Amino acid sequence: xxxxxxxxxxxxxxxxxxxxxxxxxxxxxxxxxxxxxxxxxxxxxxxxxxxxxxxxxxxxxxxxxxxxxxxxxxxxxx
Amino acid sequence: xxxxxxxxxxxxxxxxxxxxxxxxxxxxxxxxxxxxxxxxxxxxxxxxxxxxxxxxxxxxxxxxxxxxxxxxxxxxxxxxxxxxxxxxxxxxxxxxxxxxxxxxxxxxxxxxxxxxxxxxxxxxxxxxxxxxxxxxxxxxxxxxxxxxxxxxxxxxxxxxxxxxxxxxxxxxxxxxxxxxxxxxxxxxxxxxxxxxxxxxxxxxxxxxxxxxxxxxxxxxxxxxxxxxxxxxxxxxxxxxxxxxxxxxxxxxxxxxxxxxxxxxxxxxxxxxxxxxxxxxxxxxxxxxxxxxxxxxxxxxxxxxxxxxxxxxxxxxxxxxxxxxxxxxxxxxxxxxxxxxxxxxxx
Numbered sequence: 001x002x003x004x005x006x007x008x009x010x011x012x013x014x015x016x017x018x019x020x021x022x023x024x025x026x027x028x029x030x031x032x033x034x035x036x037x038x039x040x041x042x043x044x045x046x047x048x049x050x051x052x053x054x055x056x057x058x059x060x061x062x063x064x065x066x067x068x069x070x071x072x073x074x075x076x077x078x
Numbered sequence: 079x080x081x082x083x084x085x086x087x088x089x090x091x092x093x094x095x096x097x098x099x100x101x102x103x104x105x106x107x108x109x110x111x112x113x114x115x116x117x118x119x120x121x122x123x124x125x126x127x128x129x130x131x132x133x134x135x136x137x138x139x140x141x142x143x144x145x146x147x148x149x150x151x152x153x154x155x156x157x158x159x160x161x162x163x164x165x166x167x168x169x170x171x172x173x174x175x176x177x178x179x180x181x182x183x184x185x186x187x188x189x190x191x192x193x194x195x196x197x198x199x200x201x202x203x204x205x206x207x208x209x210x211x212x213x214x215x216x217x218x219x220x221x222x223x224x225x226x227x228x229x230x231x232x233x234x235x236x237x238x239x240x241x242x243x244x245x246x247x248x249x250x251x252x253x254x255x256x257x258x259x260x261x262x263x264x265x266x267x268x269x270x271x272x273x274x275x276x277x278x279x280x281x282x283x284x285x286x287x288x289x290x291x292x293x294x295x296x297x298x299x300x301x302x303x304x305x306x307x308x309x310x311x312x313x314x315x316x317x318x319x320x321x322x323x324x325x326x327x328x329x330x331x332x333x334x335x336x337x338x339x340x341x342x343x344x345x346x347x348x349x350x351x352x353x354x355x356x357x358x359x360x361x362x363x364x365x366x367x368x369x370x371x372x373x374x375x376x377x378x379x380x381x382x383x384x385x386x387x388x389x390x391x392x393x394x395x396x397x398x399x400x401x402x403x404x405x406x407x408x409x410x411x412x413x414x415x416x417x418x419x420x421x422x423x424x
Contacts, residue, residue, distance in 0.1 A: 011194035012300060040198055040274070040394075047277035049163045049202035050195050060280040064162055064195075065293050 002032040002076065007043045007053035007063070010036075014052040016066045021054065024072035032076070091288050098295075106145055113138035132321025139313045139359050142233065144302065147309070147355045150229035151301050154190045155294035157225065159285055161189045163199050167206040170216070178212040179255035183248050186219030193221070193388055200395045204267065205276050211259020217392075218408060219251035222383040227354045231378070234362045242419065243375060250379070250411035257407050266400035305353045312356030316363035328367040334424060340376050340416035344409055347380025357381045371423055376416025383408055 004021060008014030018034065025032055037043055037055075046053060050064030054072065061067075061075045116137050117123050123130035166189055170182050191199055196217065203213040221227075223244055232240040285293075319328075332339045350357065361374050389401055396404070 009194055009197070012304065013194075013297075016296075016300065040201060041270070044198055044201060044205075044274055044276045047164075047280045049167070049198040049276075050191060051198065060282070062282050063280070064164075065159065065285075066296065068292065068296075071289075 002030060003057055004032045004034045005037050005055040006034060007037045007046060007048065007055060008051035009038050009040065009043075011051065013066050017052040017054060020066065020069045021072055023069035024076055027069055027073040028076040030076045091291075095291060102145060102149065105141065109141050109145070110138060113141075128321045130321075132317045135320040135363065136313055136317035139316060139362070140310060143230070143309055143313060143355055143359055144306075146230050146233040147226070147305070148298050148302055150226045151298040152294045153229065154225045155297035156290055157188060158190055158297075159290040159293055161185075163189060163191055163195070163202065164279055166216075167203050167208055170203070170208045170212055171206040173209075173212060175209065175211060175256065175259050178209060179215045179252050179259065182208075182212045182215035182255060183219040183223075183251035186216035186251065187223040187244075187248065188225075189216075189220060190224045190226070191220060193391065196388065196391055197394050200392070201271050201274050202276055204271055205274060209259055210264055210267070211255040211257075213255075214258045214404065215251045215255025218254050218383060219248060221388075222251060222379060223247040227358075227378070227382050230354055230358050234358055235365070239371065239375075242371070243378070246375065246415040246419075247379065247383075250383075250408060250415065253411055254404075254407045258403065261403065263400050263403060266397040266403075268395050268397060271395050305355050308353045308356035309359075312353075313359040316359035319360065319363040320366060323363075323367060325367045328364055328369055332364065332369045332373055334370050334420050340373050340413055340420070343373055343377040344380040344384075344412055344416070347377050348384045348405075349386050350381055354378070354382050370420045372416045372419030372421070375419055376412050379412045379415065380409070383412070 006014060006018045006021060008017065014036075018036070021034060043051065043053065046055060046060050046063075048060060048063040052066065053063035054061050054067065056075055062071075113134055117130060117134035118125050121133060123133055125131075125134075166185055169185065170178060173181065200213060200217065203216070204210070208216075228240060228244060231243050330336070332343070347357075358378065361369070361378055365371070365374050384405055389405065392404075393401060
């Protein structure tokens with residue numbers, strides 16, 4: 001089971017990222033626990049300023065953009 | 079691999095981009111004749127009548143502003159994939175006041191960020207050791223002289239007004255940064271900000287040109303959908319002004335002879351959260367009715383640079399006094415621009 005964190009204070013892009021991530025889980029056939037990280041100090045602890053950010057198993061894979069479900073599925077499969 | 083199969087289902091990339099560009103251009107050029115036809119032939123309204131002109135303004139301006147907006151947001155979102163605030167902050171850290179502030183204003187203009195990112199952005203700049211004044215120059219320039227208002231103003235008011243807008247916007251950002259830098263206001267930053275430590279910078283997988291354009295397109299779709307109601311309301315108000323408000327009234331209330339017009343417009347601009355795309359058509363209609371350019375510029379700038387929601391967001395990292403200074407300094411700059419252009423162009 002993978003651990004996924006969606007980093008962002010809760011703006012429209014963060015919601016889109018979360019939706020894409022859930023879609024990607026279905027595409028990749030992977031099970032994961034999705035946590036939303038909304039606290040600024042925690043978000044910045046990952047070394048990013050532009051939200052939303054996506055973290056898979058502790059590694060930042062994208063920030064400042066909303067990757068497509070297809071992109072996320074590829075990262076999940078890695 | 080299921081994943082690869084899914085990706086192959088995407089529409090062919092370059093034909094779609096080409097088609098979209100052609101469709102945009104065609105829409106841009108048929109918009110005026112189409113709007114006139116809809117208002118004066120289809121609805122059989124009389125050309126030159128109040129209602130006819132208002133309706134023609136509305137059906138012409140809605141597609142026009144949406145076309146401009148979608149082009150602008152696509153450009154912004156595309157740029158955003160190249161320049162990130164994460165990189166910019168290291169560029170600006172440890173610079174001396176004057177060159178640092180000027181660089182911040184210039185870089186800010188081409189580094190758009192989503193307003194929900196302004197808190198982490200501020201914290202990240204402070205943490206990297208970017209001086210407060212330099213940070214403010216960036217925070218002012220980015221929304222004020224960003225591609226979205228600039229492209230909209232270009233489309234609605236032409237190149238001269240756009241140049242005047244960019245020049246005065248950059249000047250305000252630099253002067254605000256210099257003034258705030260000199261005032262030593264670091265103690266009015268919320269205390270917790272100083273304690274946040276950013277993690278090591280991370281690199282994301284390199285983006286292809288396709289990724290960048292697709293990102294830009296998805297972002298554009300989301301933003302246009304979100305601001306659509308504001309645009310329609312704004313243009314509705316603009317159309318009503320265009321058709322029904324007499325020129326004498328606009329000139330009497332907002333003209334050069336009323337010294338309170340510019341401050342009143344700036345005050346009005348702060349709570350007005352119509353978004354630049356919703357506000358500019360109102361200004362367009364008012365300018366058509368004789369509102370002087372300085373007053374118009376001041377109003378646009380107040381709406382874009384000083385919005386109440388943005389101030390509420392910034393309150394999370396700044397103590398009230400710093401917010402007040404920020405608003406006062408930027409508002410003063412905007413007033414000077416307004417009065418200045420009104421005098422120069424009189």
